[in-house]
Amino acid sequence: MRxxxxxxxxxxxxxxxxxxxxxxxxxxxxLIRPIGANLYADMADMERIVRxxxxxxxxxxxxxxxxxxxxxxxxxxxxxxxxxxxxxxxxDVARFIVEELGAHRWSRQAxxxxx
Numbered sequence: 001m002r003x004x005x006x007x008x009x010x011x012x013x014x015x016x017x018x019x020x021x022x023x024x025x026x027x028x029x030x031l032i033r034p035i036g037a038n039l040y041a042d043m044a045d046m047e048r049i050v051r052x053x054x055x056x057x058x059x060x061x062x063x064x065x066x067x068x069x070x071x072x073x074x075x076x077x078x079x080x081x082x083x084x085x086x087x088x089x090x091x092d093v094a095r096f097i098v099e100e101l102g103a104h105r106w107s108r109q110a111x112x113x114x115x
Contacts, residue, residue: 001055009050009057010097013043015081015112017061023081047110058100059110062093070095076111085114 001009015021016033017040024033033040050057063085070091075082093113100106 007056008101009055010060010100011046011050011057012060012062012093012097013047013110014040015061015063015114016040017043017047017059017110018079018112021080021112023083023085025086051108056104056107058106058108060093060097060100061110061112062088063112063114064088065090065093071115074113074115076106076113078106078109078111081112082114085112088113088115 001007014036015024016028016036019033019040047059050059063081064087066087066089068089070089072092072095074088074092074096075085076096092115096111096113
């Protein structure tokens with residue numbers, strides 16, 4: 001990225017990257033996280049590597065992605081799942097990313113997205 005002059009990176013990871021998120025449901029902590037442990041570990045490694053650079057990064061961490069009509073109404077919180085949030089549409093995530101590219105509201109942060 002340095003060689004080509006890229007300074008901004010938005011990457012999609014998952015709310016599961018934070019293993020101690022206080023807003024994860026018991027079934028998510030006990031069932032989903034263990035099943036995806038290797039995947040979440042890879043995402044956490046990538047986040048750690050990028051955090052140690054001088055890039056202007058944002059890690060977008062959606063909850064369960066839904067293939068349905070967008071709501072246009074989602075919440076974003078830094079580094080933890082929005083309270084009671086369990087899902088978000090793919091279109092709402094895409095809209096968040098497009099807006100963030102210009103806004104830079106979440107530079108060097110990891111917003112979690114949920115309805």
